[in-house]
Amino acid sequence: MHTDVIFIGGRSGVGKSSVAAEASHLLGLADVQHAVIEGDNLDQAHPPPWRSGIPLAERNLAAMWANYREAGYSRLIFTNTVSGAPCEARDRDGARGARDPKRRGRSALGRGGSGCRTGRDGLASGGRDRA
Numbered sequence: 001m002h003t004d005v006i007f008i009g010g011r012s013g014v015g016k017s018s019v020a021a022e023a024s025h026l027l028g029l030a031d032v033q034h035a036v037i038e039g040d041n042l043d044q045a046h047p048p049p050w051r052s053g054i055p056l057a058e059r060n061l062a063a064m065w066a067n068y069r070e071a072g073y074s075r076l077i078f079t080n081t082v083s084g085a086p087c088e089a090r091d092r093d094g095a096r097g098a099r100d101p102k103r104r105g106r107s108a109l110g111r112g113g114s115g116c117r118t119g120r121d122g123l124a125s126g127g128r129d130r131a
Helices: 016-029 056-070
Strands: 004-010 035-038 075-081 089-091 107-109
Touching (some): 016 035
Parallel strands (some): 035 075
Antiparallel strands (some): 089 107
16 A cells, blocks of 8 residues: 655754644545654653663554554654754655565655664654754
C-alpha cells in the first residue's frame, strides 16, 4: 500500500502542532482519511530510553503506524522537533522497513544531522536535542 506523509519539523515552539491541527482540519473537510502522529511524545520517559541505546521512539512509531495501516490509513501527518542540520527526504517503505531502492512513492526523513534519526521502520522520530 502506498504511503503519503506530510512532515512538519522545526524547533520547539514554532507552531508545528498548530500547523498539523490545521492541516488535519482541512483534510477532514475534504473527507481525506489520514492520521496525525506527534513524534515528540514517542519516547517521553525518565530516564530517557535513547540514552541507554533503546530506540523506543522508533519502536513506538512503527507500532502506531502498523496499527493505522491495519485500520486502512495510508496518509500521515507527522510532526517532530528538529535541531541542527535539516533532514532530507528519502524513499522508504512506510512502517515495514524495507530498504529496497526499487520501492517508490514512500517518504521518510533521512539522517540529515544531529536532529534526525530514521528507524528500521523507515519513518523518523526522536529529533530533539539529545545532549
